[in-house]
Amino acid sequence: MRFDTVIIGGGLAGLMCGLELTRQGLRCAIISRGQSGLHFSSGSLDLLAHSPDCTTESALEALATTEPTHPYSLLGKTQVLAYARRTEALLSECGITMQGDVGQPHQRITPIGILRQAWLTPEDIALAPKRGERIAVVGISGFLDFQPHLVAASLRKTGAHADALEIELPQLDALRENASEFRSVNLARVLDGENQSQSLLSALLPIAEQYDRILMPACFGLQDNTLWRGLNESLPCPLSLLPTLPPSVPGIRLHTALQRQFVKNGGVWLAGDAVTDVIHDGQNVSAISTRNHGEIPLRTRFAILASGSFFSSGLVASRQGISEPVLGLDVMQTAPREGWTRSDFFQPQPWQRFGVKTDSSLRASLNGQTFNNLFAIGGVHAGFDGLSQGCAGGVSAVTALHVARQITELSGEQP
Ligand SMILES: Cc1cc2nc3c(=O)[nH]c(=O)nc-3n(C[C@H](O)[C@H](O)[C@H](O)COP(=O)(O)OP(=O)(O)OC[C@H]3O[C@@H](n4cnc5c(N)ncnc54)[C@H](O)[C@@H]3O)c2cc1C
Structure with a gap:
């Protein structure tokens, strides 16, 4: 060769x-x-x-x-x-x-809610909040690699009104039986499957009606961000994702x-x-x-x-x-x-x-x-x-x- x-x-x-x-x-x-x-x-x-x-x-x-x-x-x-x-x-x-872009570095939100300067950030990942923005930080019940309380507490220090919430996604119950399997990549393998968007939308919709933005862990979209785009278009407020502890779906x-x-x-x-x-x-x-x-x-x-x-x-x-x-x-x-x-x-x-x-x-x-x-x-x-x-x-x-x-x-x- x-x-x-x-x-x-x-x-x-x-x-x-x-x-x-x-x-x-x-x-x-x-x-x-x-x-x-x-x-x-x-x-x-x-x-x-x-x-x-x-x-x-x-x-x-x-x-x-x-x-x-x-x-x-x-x-x-x-x-x-x-x-x-x-x-x-x-x-x-x-x-x-x-x-x-190179002329405009920005602040992104880290997995623990701290702001960090970045050059380029994937389009679905959350950038710094505006002062006074009402943010729902939504965790998934049983998912330990993302702690909404920590993130919300850090965001409040930046002047945002951030609350920690949790949603139940019963389709993940099989993974819940083994805590070491309940990781972002495994969650994505389920949530990226067919007909999953409706259950996510149903869980997020009541929250989206009360906030300016929803942040949730990046635990879907292993191949592309079609699911995020669909949810973002259907929800009444923007949805942004936060990278979780490794392994990392956006990476x-x-x-x-x-x-x-x-x-x-x-x-x-x-x-x-x-x-x-x-x-x-x-x-x-x-x-x-x-x-x-x-x-x-x-x-x-x-x-x-x-x-x-x-x-x-x-x-x-x-x-x-x-x-x-x-x-x-x-x-x-x-x-x-x-x-x-x-x-x-x-x-x-x-x-x-x-x-x-x-x-x-x-x-x-x-x-x-x-x-x-x-x-x-x-x-x-x-x-x-x-x-x-x-x-x-x-x-x-x-x-x-x-x-x-x-x-x-x-x-x-x-x-
Ligand atoms: C947890 C974590 C968070 C990070 N966060 C950021 C961030 O926020 N912003 C940012 O800019 N960067 C970040 N980085 C760094 C970034 O992702 C890359 O790791 C870095 O740019 C280095 O890339 P690389 O291609 O040089 O090496 P690596 O990504 O380390 O890739 C080297 C590859 O070479 C392979 N290899 C080694 N030896 C051999 C061999 N003998 N034969 C064949 N293959 C071999 C390895 O298996 C590996 O696949 C982060 C990295 C980590 C680990």
């Missing part, structure tokens, strides 16, 4: 890169071992958290001075903003409707939409497979072996590492240090080991910035020697803290598109 590009890892970074490459007509495979960060995430994407009195542009300028190894600083403000806009267009081409839906489009574009999706060997001469990768295709390595002109951070085993911590397990690439880490963490759990943690070092083209290196055709993108890349800097999804998308552009340009040249 011969490809223009083989991508290791099918999370947000790998998929965005694969989508852009296949759109340009390049032959591309993604090897994906298992679930990605998206399966657990809110479905919202962050570009770069900043205070309301500055713009994303000025925040990127400040970052370039204070954080020169941040992936955004390697690329520069102009390119970051251009790739962010391109991301918005690509998501739209995949049929994904998001609220917000899975985003992953599915990207993956579907990648395959539609002609991409090869090798699911449940893992890279076992990368064949290279220290400067160029020529082929990649996988667990399921051991006998037939995937020959490729370019290789991309999009294997994520510690959460996805793209990085591994041991007593000896931090390593990148696929090739043993050069990583950035602060030594000694005692410096990896801070005792205050809520402080930014140094280990979050560990990852694979690259040059400004995002080419990775091994023992100080930079590869010509191996790039590192997304969570596996060093130099950023997606949580405290509010940039995880943005770094994945922006680095993915930067590498896709370079590969597209290089592919136009003679092999």
